[in-house]
Amino acid sequence: MNLPDLEIEKLGVRLRYKVRYQLGFACPDIDDVVQETLRRFLDASQADRMRTPGATGAFLNGICRNVILEYRRRLFRDAPMPEVPPEPPPNHLPPTELFELRDAIAEGMKQLSARDQQVLRAFYLEERSVEEILELTGLSPSNFRVVLCRAKEKFRQIYCDRVKSQAAN
Amino acid sequence: MTLIYQKAMETKLHADPVVREEIITKYLTRKLDQGTAAQFEDHYLSCQECFEEVRATELLISGLGRSGIERTQDHDVTVVRFAAPAELTASSLDLHALARMVQAPNETKVLIDLSQVSRIDSAGLGMLMRCYTHAVKNAGTIKLLNPTSQVKRVLSITRIDSVVPTYDDEKAALKSF
Numbered sequence: 001m002n003l004p005d006l007e008i009e010k011l012g013v014r015l016r017y018k019v020r021y022q023l024g025f026a027c028p029d030i031d032d033v034v035q036e037t038l039r040r041f042l043d044a045s046q047a048d049r050m051r052t053p054g055a056t057g058a059f060l061n062g063i064c065r066n067v068i069l070e071y072r073r074r075l076f077r078d079a080p081m082p083e084v085p086p087e088p089p090p091n092h093l094p095p096t097e098l099f100e101l102r103d104a105i106a107e108g109m110k111q112l113s114a115r116d117q118q119v120l121r122a123f124y125l126e127e128r129s130v131e132e133i134l135e136l137t138g139l140s141p142s143n144f145r146v147v148l149c150r151a152k153e154k155f156r157q158i159y160c161d162r163v164k165s166q167a168a169n
Numbered sequence: 170m171t172l173i174y175q176k177a178m179e180t181k182l183h184a185d186p187v188v189r190e191e192i193i194t195k196y197l198t199r200k201l202d203q204g205t206a207a208q209f210e211d212h213y214l215s216c217q218e219c220f221e222e223v224r225a226t227e228l229l230i231s232g233l234g235r236s237g238i239e240r241t242q243d244h245d246v247t248v249v250r251f252a253a254p255a256e257l258t259a260s261s262l263d264l265h266a267l268a269r270m271v272q273a274p275n276e277t278k279v280l281i282d283l284s285q286v287s288r289i290d291s292a293g294l295g296m297l298m299r300c301y302t303h304a305v306k307n308a309g310t311i312k313l314l315n316p317t318s319q320v321k322r323v324l325s326i327t328r329i330d331s332v333v334p335t336y337d338d339e340k341a342a343l344k345s346f
Contacts, residue, residue, distance in 0.1 A: 014220045018210055057215030061207065105232040106256075117233065124194055124230045130187060149186055155232070156225035
């Protein structure tokens with residue numbers, strides 16, 4: 001199976017995100033892990049070793065998990081065990097990325113009404129259930145869906161614009 | 170077998186945007202169990218739409234979290250701080266959040282920490298003066314703490330610093346109330 005360059009590039013971006021999620025944003029070896037995973041994936045694809053061609057994501061994820069495991073084993077083998085257990089990777093965007101995007105995020109937030117922000121805050125930050133939010137705000141399930149989709153569309157646009165500007169640079 | 174799980178996850182994610190958001194939010198906050206997280210990763214690694222949704226949710230969450238202003242109490246003085254770098258300009262959400270907080274009926278002695286504020290415009294200055302008027306009317310006052318050099322310059326040019334006391338030291342500012 002031969003993948004076009006554009007598809008490989010997109011796979012690389014998604015894979016990089018997954019590796020950053022697993023190893024933490026500050027890990028210095030993210031690119032190495034991504035490159036090694038992609039190399040093994042392409043080797044396997046060219047040699048037709050993928051048993052289920054429809055499950056590309058699962059196959060790639062499996063390879064990536066192995067590469068990450070090997071990376072972690074190597075780290076523990078080479079370095080002395082830390083006295084203090086390492087902190088888990090952060091859940092949020094790294095500060096540098098946030099700083100670059102702060103204007104775009106502020107612009108996106110400005111376009112959301114105070115009520116929409118309240119609803120979204122309850123859903124994402126306070127992690128209330130949908131039923132609870134509907135009861136608190138008096139929204140109907142379809143209204144809630146509209147609020148969610150409208151907000152997501154704005155932020156999806158911010159992300160896509162950023163990818164485009166990065167590609168242009 | 171993998172294909173069956175992947176198809177099931179795909180159907181679940183693409184059928185209902187609310188269910189997809191719940192899964193994405195749990196994934197981002199690391200509250201998904203290991204098996205479901207792996208299935209979700211299997212899916213977004215091959216689905217650009219869902220990957221974009223993950224990134225968009227991440228930005229949205231950071232936007233919602235960023236607009237927060239921290240409020241602490243020191244005896245009868247309320248200290249207001251920005252949780253992240255902020256701007257007090259006409260288009261800033263922080264401006265409206267600050268105005269709402271400082272102009273609350275029971276807030277009369279307020280210390281506003283401006284150390285995170287990189288820019289202030291006429292709307293920001295107007296809001297500061299409205300807050301000051303509100304406090305004075307309620308027999309209180311507002312004071313400013315640690316303005317950045319750019320903000321300090323604007324406060325000086327407009328002579329607001331001669332009306333609203335400005336401090337560089339928090340202890341001294343709290344003592345002055």
